Amino acid sequence: MRLEDGNAIEGDALIAADGIHSVVRKKSLSTINPRYSGYTCWRAVVKPPKEFVIPGEFTETWGSKGRFGMAPLTNNQIYWFACINAPFQSKDMSAFTTNELSHAFQDYHFPVPELIKWTGDEKLIWNDIIDLKPTNRFALDKILLIGDAAHATTPNIGQGAGQAIEDAIILSKILKYKKCREEAFLEFENLRMPKTKKVINLSWRIGKVAQLDNPFQIKIRNAIMRRLPAKIQENQLESVFHTDF
Template structure:
């Protein structure tokens, strides 16, 4: 099989990129590793920067009804005393669009619906990539191959293609592991998005559309801790039993089968995204810890920026190089800041936690607002 543009990976980065390219007249074939494209995870944030990118590629209006507006984010201590509160609503007045939370499955469905029949191939897990004349041949584990003039690698943090292009690229374990879940909200009546920093870990709560609540729980642990593989609702309720309301109630209301677990990883910042007519996007380029809620947002930004670069450059290699120049600094900053924030939030020492909480409480609201608006001010071209 031959094509002009091949996107390897059908997650948020790959799907959004295919839509963005379609808008500028580029038809890309998308090859996804799984037998079917489906969401893995629970909820996620679409901050104003991501919403601006979705608006630029023409799909924000399709996504907005599926989400829930996020106007503020509060960090609490274990007893429920506020550590900091950030008002995200001014993003609407400055950028003309709000922040949203959304179920990952709803976002995937909305993105997939914008692509043409036959544009997405499933069961195509990449194995290798090689130059073949003036093109590239991507080999898949099922024994098939696709030859493409241009390749966009969107296959996530464990990308085999990135590993071949950058053999020394390093996936890092953040030092803490995470459980995520979805439960129904009507009985809980949770309206606020929050995160609680306690002695034994962190717990985040995010209301979603359709009467649901997304939550996550992080505790410090060795990497790939086999003792945690059988942990579920009972064990989490024991760890977080002394956390303030509604955390124990959220856990109690969650069905055990709706809880998923994984270690938190990121990709140590790399210095290249573009390799001739091959380019890395999304988690394949800059996987980040979730502490800033920017993983999916950065992938969506990538799609809009890459389409902008391709619309301005007839030479694809030059467009990919321009994309790299526009994205390296911003994504590096996000990865590094998120990594540091996660380390600080996971402190267990009581003295350090007291100093941290006091320092966060002393940050002026205007300074927090300035920081959040700088995050949302993305260059989409």
């Protein structure tokens, strides 16, 4: 393999953990590309006035204009995100300041618009939300894709980094008793593909439901959510969070 600085390295195998825009995946599986979720997102970490924060409480608000989430951090900081349905790589969205963003969420409950407006523009991080549609290949002879290079997911159930960590643990266990790299990589693929596919599909569905902007569909969604037993939701998430190592 030749590196950017011109140096070349050799090895028995290659484990590619180079993210959703993986160069290795593009070379090996050129037809697999990131897909756009249909919504774009702004994020920030700030230290707002204390009245803006409920200690220890994470909240996510779904509305017709978009979705807004808040999570408290250490040192009285708060992480927040705002998602709006938009065309892919929209120039209008990329130009949004906190003023435009707070206006978009002006009808939401306290402290959503206030928190956005309080945030400095320099704190904003903006990205379209993308993932990888589940694939049937992680192992490619002596090449193995792991983490976001193999199974990038939307952030709706917070499992992107978690699944990458699971990959590392399971792969390390397999490599301890499988000396043939090709066999080890295939076993990893067989073990990890069903779980990561479930995570990707569940997160994708949750994102679509959360980002509904049709009033009639929102009314139906909200009615179902109110009547859905908490145990059903817990069982669905338990199947994602549990892994047999």
